[in-house]
Amino acid sequence: MIEVDVTLARPGFRLDVAFSTSAKTLGIFGPSGGGKSTILAIIAGLIRPDRGTIRIDGRTLFDASRGIDVRVDRRRIGMVFQDLRLFPHLTVARNLRYGSGARDGDPDDLIGLLELGPLLDRNVGDLSGGERQRVAIGRALLRRPDLVLLDEPTASLDGRLRAEILDHLERLQDRTGRPMIQVSHRLGDLLQLTEELLVVDGGRVVGQGRYPDLMQDATVLPTLRRRGVVNRLRGRTTEAADVMVISGTAIELVTPSMERDPERNVVLEFDPADVALARHRVEGTSIGNQIEGTVTRWTDDGVGVFVEVRLGADGPTVAAEIGRESLVALDIEAGRRIVCLLKRQAIRIL
Structure with missing residues (x-):
């Protein structure tokens, strides 16, 4: 259980947040300047709040009223900074050793999981952006921390490298089981990696919970809209280059064509505004x-209006954004059978 209740006042900015979570993976989302990275820095002990408490699994790291402020190096927290803070003149191995002092576990296992073995003797300054990011993640995890904090881990990466880092983080979560809190301005990244979202705006928490629930909260939607709401589904490739199957179902989607081996996992992303609704199937349309x-x-x-629809009998839910006139015309209500229409060109394959 992670419990945070802190206040920090600075000229022109005030942070006043309180939240607790037992989720293994928490994503912090919101507009720039809202306080997301400051929350991580406070938990790590890099910034001292004016008041409040921080506890991890019952262990008090900070309590202003009792004069408790555990030193950064004793908090048992691993942090991956947005600017990485690696030593470019040192090899990968020496950068990793700088962050170690490992408690339990096999460092070779972590190095293998992050595919760092072939890079150990190379200088960090000679690595690609994705490789440097993996080194920073490895350095944070080699201490076997009780909690891992990641500040915008994919911010500086392009599509291919971003997907690579997301894949590595997902495998790390599965293998290590260590609690993680991740900050990102990319909602899609958080949806892939986290169970729960904390939405922060203007230095305060405006919502917390599962993404589908937050999308149905009118007090949270304005913040989500400012950064772009999105649908994100897991899928797998088929023999046809332009047909994907939604994971856990037999539902097929016609998508932009891509050359990948069949039965490969993919992520499918599209905007709620690109999902149209109809009472019945539509004949004579180009929508695939x-x-x-x-x-x-x-x-x-x-x-x-955001309408949540469960695909098929027991498939995942997606959101469709429609106008109020359509809400009335389609007689939208819970339990109503509906058809979702989605152009193939609206689907992004990650």
Whole structure:
């Protein structure tokens, strides 16, 4: 259990946040300047708040009223900074050793998991962005921390390297089971890696919970809209280059063509505004995907209506953004059978 209740006042900015979570992976999301990275720095002990408490699994790291402020090196927290803070003149091995002091476990296992073995004798300054990021993650994890904090781990990476780092982080979560808190301005990255979201705006928490629930919260939607709401599904390739299957279902999606071996895992991303709804299947249309589902709930945040639809009988849910006129015309209500229409060109394959 991670418990944070702190206040920090600085000229022109005030952070006042309180949250607790037992999730193994928590994502902190919100606009730039909202306080996301400051929260990580406070938990790590790099910034001292004016008041409050921080506890991890019942262990008090900070309590202003009791005069407790555990030193950074004794908090048992690993942190991956946005600027990495590696030593470019040192080899990968020496950078990793700088962060070690390992408690339990096999460092070779972690090095293998991050595919750092072939890089150990190379200088960090000669590595690619993705390779440097893996070194920074390895250095943080080699201490076997009780908690790992990641500040924008994919911010400076392009699509291919970003996907590579996300894949490595996902494998690390599965293998190590260590709690992680990740900050990102990319909502899609957080949806791939975290169970729960903490939405922060203007130095305060505006919402916490599972993403589908937050999308149905009219008080949180304005913040989500400012950074771009998105649908994200796991899928797998088929023999056809332009057909993907949604994981855990038999539902097929026609997508942009891509050359990958069949039965490979992929991530499919598309915007709620690109999902149209109809009461029945539509004949004579160029839209390649028409998927039957059931409305589970909807919300109106004053700008538009977000309708949550469960695909098939027991598939994943997606969100469709429609106008109020369509809400009335389609007689949208929970339990209503509906057809989701999605153009193939609207789907992004990651």
